Amino acid sequence: MLKAENLRCVYTSGLIKTVKKTAVCGVDLEICPGETVAIVGESGCGKSTLAKMLVQQLAPASGDVFFDGMKLTGMSWKNLRKFMGKIQLIPQNPDNVVDPKWTVERSVSEPFVICGGFSKEEISANVDSLFSEVGLSAEHKTRYPHELSGGELQRMVIARALALKPELLVCDEATSMLDVSVQAFIVTMLKEIQKKRGLGLVFITHDLEAAKAVSDRVLVMYAGEIVEEGKDVFDRPLHPYTRALLDAVRYASLEVVLPEETGALPDGFSGCSYYRLCRERTDTCKEPQKLRDVSGKLVRCWKPK
Ligand SMILES: Nc1ncnc2c1ncn2[C@@H]1O[C@H](COP(=O)(O)OP(=O)(O)OP(=O)(O)O)[C@@H](O)[C@H]1O
Ligand code: SF4
Numbered sequence: 001m002l003k004a005e006n007l008r009c010v011y012t013s014g015l016i017k018t019v020k021k022t023a024v025c026g027v028d029l030e031i032c033p034g035e036t037v038a039i040v041g042e043s044g045c046g047k048s049t050l051a052k053m054l055v056q057q058l059a060p061a062s063g064d065v066f067f068d069g070m071k072l073t074g075m076s077w078k079n080l081r082k083f084m085g086k087i088q089l090i091p092q093n094p095d096n097v098v099d100p101k102w103t104v105e106r107s108v109s110e111p112f113v114i115c116g117g118f119s120k121e122e123i124s125a126n127v128d129s130l131f132s133e134v135g136l137s138a139e140h141k142t143r144y145p146h147e148l149s150g151g152e153l154q155r156m157v158i159a160r161a162l163a164l165k166p167e168l169l170v171c172d173e174a175t176s177m178l179d180v181s182v183q184a185f186i187v188t189m190l191k192e193i194q195k196k197r198g199l200g201l202v203f204i205t206h207d208l209e210a211a212k213a214v215s216d217r218v219l220v221m222y223a224g225e226i227v228e229e230g231k232d233v234f235d236r237p238l239h240p241y242t243r244a245l246l247d248a249v250r251y252a253s254l255e256v257v258l259p260e261e262t263g264a265l266p267d268g269f270s271g272c273s274y275y276r277l278c279r280e281r282t283d284t285c286k287e288p289q290k291l292r293d294v295s296g297k298l299v300r301c302w303k304p305k
């Protein structure tokens with residue numbers, strides 16, 4: 001259904017845009033209908049950047065995204081609009097997608113208005129059905145976003161995202177701002193909706209347990225790259241970084257840090273991105289590392305355990 005090839009994103013910042021940061025570096029990804037793919041990795045490793053490129057909110061520096069075989073990258077906005085209902089992003093912060101001056105009903109109606117071709121009665125019936133699907137009641141319709149709880153606000157965002165019958169939902173830490181019991185409720189609801197509608201789901205999270213519980217496949221990201229990918233990544237971690245990530249959760253260890261925090265890699269270094277922090281490094285790790293198949297999983301390390 002969705003396929004990404006060699007996606008790369010370079011942010012520029014500073015007064016004259018001379019500071020460059022490669023946030024995503026050569027990511028390949030494929031998501032099949034009805035499949036749930038979890039993406040995990042520490043803060044700043046490029047998860048949200050990747051999500052934005054998948055939903056065409058951000059143009060990659062290079063690489064392409066395909067949906068049902070159609071190349072979305074580089075498509076004119078007019079043509080892209082036809083696909084945009086099919087791929088929806090549920091962002092880290094719901095405040096980014098709701099207008100504080102609009103009632104909940106107006107916000108959930110908006111996709112139908114933008115899409116066009118719906119009568120007032122059809123929009124109202126569709127909104128009722130979406131409300132019931134995400135467990136909001138009629139009393140929520142006339143409220144404003146600040147009059148909702150965090151869980152209700154996120155349900156409203158999900159209702160909006162479901163409006164135009166998407167085939168793929170990209171959930172970027174969609175529950176991270178909620179308390180644990182509400183998180184579990186929203187995740188269960190998303191899984192039920194996914195099953196009922198046969199949706200593909202990209203589930204970006206810091207929560208390794210949740211990633212394991214909801215997904216068919218897990219992608220581990222480090223410094224903009226996928227370093228390990230497979231079905232039982234957390235039961236049989238092969239990459240040193242995946243093991244460090246699991247240890248960080250198990251022992252609340254502080255050893256998982258970004259390269260910038262302990263000094264940058266030498267200029268022109270093209271070897272393993274985990275080189276400086278890896279206890280198992282050897283001179284061979286100074287060579288570029290590619291994702292390769294090891295016992296049915298993809299691993300970016302020349303000597304996976
Ligand atoms: N607009 C921007 N301009 C410059 N740098 C950016 C921009 N957005 C993100 N970055 C940088 O790109 C890197 C990846 O950011 P991204 O938001 O994708 O990380 P993330 O994995 O989603 O982190 P988190 O788990 O904290 O949400 C970070 O180093 C971040 O500082
Ligand atoms: S390639 Fe080398 S430095 Fe990189 S993770 Fe593997 S052992 Fe560690």
Ligand SMILES: [Mg+2]
Binds near residue numbers: 092
């Ligand atoms: Mg993020």
